[in-house]
Amino acid sequence: MLTSQRKALILDLLRRDGQVIARDLAQSLSLSEDTIRRDLREMASEGLLTRVHGGALPLAPGLPDLTARRGLASDVKDRLGRAAVALVRPGMTIFVDGGTTHAALLRHLPRDMAVTILTHSPTIAADLEHHAASVILIGGTLYRHSMVAVGAQAAAQIALLSPDIFFLGVTAIHATRGLSTGDFEEAAIKRQIAGRAGETITLVTPEKLDATSPHVIMPTAQLSTLVVPAETGEDRLLPYRQAGIKIIAAD
Structure with a gap:
């Protein structure tokens, strides 16, 4: 050959x-x-x-910056956000990672819902301007690609938190290689938040599934729930089900 x-x-x-x-x-x-x-x-x-x-x-596709990502797969992100927000209940404390998929989630959050939202993303915090939710913004060194705070200052604040849910953003997820992202410092902060949360949930568009990025956040088995588009094939989802992860199909 x-x-x-x-x-x-x-x-x-x-x-x-x-x-x-x-x-x-x-x-x-x-x-x-x-x-x-x-x-x-x-x-x-x-x-x-x-x-x-x-x-x-396989390669995880390289991501453009946040501004350019806003228009990518917007319909899919909207469906993912609508399905995921159903997991939020009044009185909860939730940590929302940065990213355009989570911005879509917040668009479906009822504006009068009494929840506490933690985030290390100034853009996510700004999206909550007209919501009744109490918003706590974590500070630190700004990682501009994802518009989130990272570093020692962010880590010190996160160590004092215990959210019910962490909506985790990733650039790739693989059944055996874990959840990953493209930046070492960002991966460390995400890992710390997941360690403090009662459960960790991630919303993934199709190109992120069965892929890998350079920096591992955590093993796949530590994920609580995976939200995917309803058209995702069962053959792709089976390894995640076998890892004990709850899967929600977003119509």
Whole structure:
């Protein structure tokens, strides 16, 4: 088999299975594991996949900045937000991560609902201007790509909180590789919030599912609930169900 044919096969396997195990692929093709690993290294350098120990994972798509993201998949985000907001009850304390999907969630939050909303995102706080909710804004060093506070000051404030729900934003989720994002400091803050929350819920658009980003937030099994578009195939959702995660389909 030619190198180009092997690489095409690897991309097909990533699309189908969400991962490639170098040892297994080498055995199935009767090739040395070194040959497959060389292919994976070359493909990673070409920006075609993400190398991990023992194999490879699909690339999580790079995200544009927050302003550019506002118009992306707006209908899907609206459906996700509407489904997720049904989990919020009066009297709850919820932590809302930054991002345009959570902005969609807040658009469906009843304006007169008596809840306490914690956030480290100034843009999320601004979206609550006309709500009755009590809003607590966490400060720190501003990570402009996501418009959220990170760093030691944010961490010190978060350590004093115990929200009922954390609506966690991710750039990728993979059944075995966990929930991840593109920035080390942001991943650390998200991980800390999840550790303080009663339950963690994430809303994902289709391109984030079965993908991976450079910095792991937490293992997938630590997630309480996954909200996905209703058209998401059951074959893609089965590994998450097997991990004990509740799945909500957003119509």
